[in-house]
Amino acid sequence: MNVSDVPEITINEVKLDSSIIMQEVQYHPAETKREAMVKAVEALIINEVVKQRAVSLSLWPEDKKLEPTEEYDIIEKLIQFEGIYPSATDEECYHYYITNKDKFCTAPLLEVDHILLACPPEDVEERIKVVEFAEYLIELLKENKATFYDLAKQYSACPSSKQGGNLGQITQGQTVAEFEKQIFTAPMGLLNKPIETRYGVHVANINRRVDGSQLDFNMVKESISLYLNEKVKRKNIAQYIQTILIDSDIKGFDFQLENSPLMQ
Incomplete structure (x- = not known):
């Protein structure tokens, strides 16, 4: 696969450099070179839209590259900044406790x-x-x-x-x-x-x-809350990425967001 095989891709009028795509391919092993390139392009597009959103909210300098290892932290900052981080309610925690009582017992x-x-x-x-x-x-x-x-x-x-x-x-x-x-x-x-x-x-x-004994809800409420909030966080991050992808003008690549694994 040559650089000339890579289609021209733009994200909000910012061109994705073909040579960078080719460099990224090595980090996305797949059965075929095409599949590896698709994964590489997806990763680079997500990186770019996250950076652009962070720059627009003054959470990241425009002239600084956003490393893949920094993406997660920046996404968390974006979500917190935009105030869209829901947390599990007491009712949700109690419902989880009632439906999973066997998980909250002392060991026999x-x-x-x-x-x-x-x-x-x-x-x-x-x-x-x-x-x-x-x-x-x-x-x-x-x-x-x-x-x-x-x-x-x-x-x-x-x-x-x-x-x-x-x-x-x-x-x-x-x-x-x-x-x-x-x-x-x-x-x-x-x-x-x-x-x-x-x-x-x-x-x-x-x-x-x-035999083990049943633990009272108040004894495990905090751990349930942490567990549910972590699940909410992971889903929220996936939904947030999907949202900013939808809001972006991406040309030259079809993300197929209606079937996106980001929501799964």
Whole structure:
């Protein structure tokens, strides 16, 4: 693709230099050179309309280039300057709380015993053997032919083996994800199947469960407000960019704003 292949594009009568478009293409990988050029042109047009709006409101000097890394901050200043930054109301925050109550609970607490049969995940053949041995230990425990304490002391590669495999009270985030995914959704008692993790294969028994409790709205209101306001901000920025693009006289390039991903 040569500079001569690039169509003449103007934004409010300011010509977009073809050589700059060609330089910008390298920052927009795509399946075809044409797609890369389209992405590059879109980015440069947005940069130019943002700069022009900022200059018109005396928020940016006319003779200074607006770097892509500076665009976000300038757009935020423009939105704040023009007073179009909505924020989530108390009613919206409460509605979000009511419809997502399960997100606002304290984490459950478990008291767990486990036996770790160490085995690297890449050793497939050894894993098969270790899983079979874990299943054998589970059968021994089900048939009361051995105690968890004794089996942990004898076979577990975890330091907790000294306490008969007892991990004490644990909550989410204290063990590896693969282990947590199973134990926090399992019923009380001995798990019927071994749990495989990056460290090996586990036999686990849940001795006690304390379910999480619902947090009061006032305790989480601020975090909900921050979350919703961030969502509003992102959508508002997209809408603002679309608005100034519509308000601009762009020739030589069709932005197809009616189907723009900016609004999605």
